[in-house]
Amino acid sequence: MVDINKETVNDLYHGSVDVSTTPTLLADFLSDAYKGVIIRAPSSQDPLPNSACVWVGGPSMTPGTGAATDGMGVAPGESLTIPIADLSKIYVVAAITGQRVQWLAI
Numbered sequence: 001m002v003d004i005n006k007e008t009v010n011d012l013y014h015g016s017v018d019v020s021t022t023p024t025l026l027a028d029f030l031s032d033a034y035k036g037v038i039i040r041a042p043s044s045q046d047p048l049p050n051s052a053c054v055w056v057g058g059p060s061m062t063p064g065t066g067a068a069t070d071g072m073g074v075a076p077g078e079s080l081t082i083p084i085a086d087l088s089k090i091y092v093v094a095a096i097t098g099q100r101v102q103w104l105a106i
Contacts, residue, residue, distance in 0.1 A: 012106060016103070023061055026101070036084050044076065050099045053094070056072045061091060
């Protein structure tokens with residue numbers, strides 16, 4: 001039998017963050033996501049679109065400059081789902097300024 005309380009969430013947390021050329025925390029105030037987070041790079045259809053890829057990873061990652069340190073690239077219009085409870089472990093970075101990501105924690 002499926003326990004509906006384990007398949008659903010009680011709240012949705014969301015936000016967006018400007019991505020700089022230095023690794024930036026995705027969200028420093030949320031450490032209780034139930035199922036994880038969806039991270040999306042705005043596309044050309046969004047009011048404030050990205051023009052370049054953003055990278056998702058840990059605090060010492062680089063934006064596509066070295067195989068040993070690169071994070072996961074997310075191009076404009078793409079999204080990435082990470083099953084993680086503590087969003088303060090996720091960083092974002094870009095090779096050029098003026099990028100951002102949107103996130104939805106569930």
